[in-house]
Amino acid sequence: MSCHTTGTATLLEERLPKNAPPRGRFRTVALIGPPNSGKSTLFNRLTGLRQKVANYPGVTVEQHSGRMSGIHRNDLTLIDLPGIYSLSAYSEDARVAVDVLKGQMPGTPRPDAVLVVLDALNLSRQLMLAGPILALGLPTMVLLNMADLMESRGGVVDPLALAQELGRPVALISAAKGTGMDAIERFLNQQSGHHGEAKPALPVLPVQLPVLQNPGECRRWAAQVSSRTKYKAPASPLWTRRLDSVLLHRVWGPLIFLAVVITTFQVVFTIGQPVSDWMGDALTVLGERLAQHIPIPWLQALLQDGIWHGVQAVLVFLPQILLLFLFIGVLEDSGYLARAALIADRLMRSIGLNGKAFIPLLSAYACAVPAIMATRTIENKRDRLATILVAPFMTCSARLPIYTLIITAFIPNRPVLGSLIGLRACVMLSLYVLGFAAALATARLLKSSVLKASSAPFVLELPQYRWPTVRSLGLRLYDRSSLFLKKAGTVILGVSFVLWVLSILPIHGGHLSELTNSVIGRVGHWVEPVLRPLGFNWKIGIGLLSSIIAREVIVGTLGTLYGVDPHTQSLTLQAALRHDMTIGGAIALVVFFAFAMQCTSTLAVVRRETNSIKWPIIQFCYMSSLAYVAALITNQVLSRLL
């Protein structure tokens, strides 16, 4: 698939330095296309890099780039531009795209070539975007994606006629199946004079192109081009309509939506929990085996108590986090998530947001960082700011470790409502609802005070339903787990190590400190009076302080602290917590985590996206005070009731 001419001659030629043409100059390729054109899938295909693939219009708001290793051109960088409908600067996405294409984006070189991806199923409308891009005059190739689907549904397109009409090369491709990639490779080789094809760049034919900013002209031009090239749109898929008549049904629609959400959480617990338990046991045994081979006692203590315990405590949550991401991935890639936005719009409007905020808020269930980035698709500035400020209330995956720890330690696994749902899953679901309610109330508060504005028009494209591909789901899970493991391997490892050191210092006459007399013990005891009414002891206090970096750090911290304490050393972390906390304090702890802003990465993203230091500070103070008050009330009420 790489070389058109094979044999040793070409290989030698490749190795020899060539004086002409200047290859060093040709470095950057931009990828652009409307939402749902399969642009992200193609980006993954060409770069082999991981990137989100979703059906929701405009999920690609970050500018992603990667080496084009998918077609053996590691010397070229592919920039993935946001999915947009037009180059008119209606949204920030479009402004970003225009700036990059014109070479006006600081830090990004002007692209040397452009790949325009269009959905072949709906060509006449998609050409409206291609026109203004071609008018920019960069070397451009037009890719008609989902060509296989179009043909199988009876659509017809003549790529040669279209190439003549546009004055640029046109190729039929299928990003999902990987067909047509050789055409892209040939185009780039020709443009860069690679592989000895030192032909000058294809002459750009003078073609009458529509005025950049005029949609009427664009439309007329697109219609003329598609009729002159005898484009026949494929029959509209009956499946999407039939599915929608059920999934968007007045009664069934909301019920199915609710069922989908509940099933997700139930599966994450009934399948994820046993796998996590098994992994925890395996890691403990492995840690003990490895520790036997370390002859020096203090080094053994450092590695086993200081590091292994802390990291292990976080690692065991990987199965559940992966399961949750798998569910969100299937919903996003299949196209259901856009329907969810449609169903949710009425609810979102009642709190002053729109259905589009629902998608970022739903992604915030995985992680607030990408969710806050995804708010760029919300055109209205004030709606966007409100969404950014409420997103960290949604129950992100970093809260799962402490939630699961406390729930499995303190809540018996009794069936509720017959045997429909377990008590543990029920408590977990309530924590999710709690975060969501806090987000709703905060949004309402913001929109009725500082962020009052006329509501932005809600425009949502419903993509056709598609089967999520194993490849795209796999890339997504790989991406998430490597991010999570990287965190476990760096931040959490470092925090565990520092805590262990602080828990044995200062050294008196060659003896290590007892935990309560150590540096960490003193800090913990110092903050304890403030936390006592919440039902937290000084160890939890240390956990809270350490988790300001990231929420999941608390589990590692508690693992380390209880691991070095001689009273609880022999116990599992769950048993140690039961020994040390009341149920009121335990529930207060998870309630605290439902509201608190324990994540420096989120604060950094909010700072970047709002371009002000004011908003992250307000957000941190607001969420922390809310968390304190809610935990206080929870502990005081529960300790009187139970």
Place this chain on the structure above:
Amino acid sequence: MALSEIPVGASAVVASLDLPGEVGDHLMHLGFLPDASIAVLRRAPAGDPTVYRIEGAEIALRRETACHIQVRPRSIAEAQVPA
């Protein structure tokens, strides 16, 4: 007649958009242009927004937006081409 008044299952032709510059421009790029055929597919479970089929794509708009899009009935010639 406003687009929001067209019942589900019926179709019409866009006459004009009386929406402020950027919003109107965005909708036009999505295909809401004079003379474009538009079909009303379904309403969301809560009754609003409504899903429209225009230029082969399915796009949902709220009533507050759709009421600013003026439509006219399709002529007999136009009615022979599906929306």
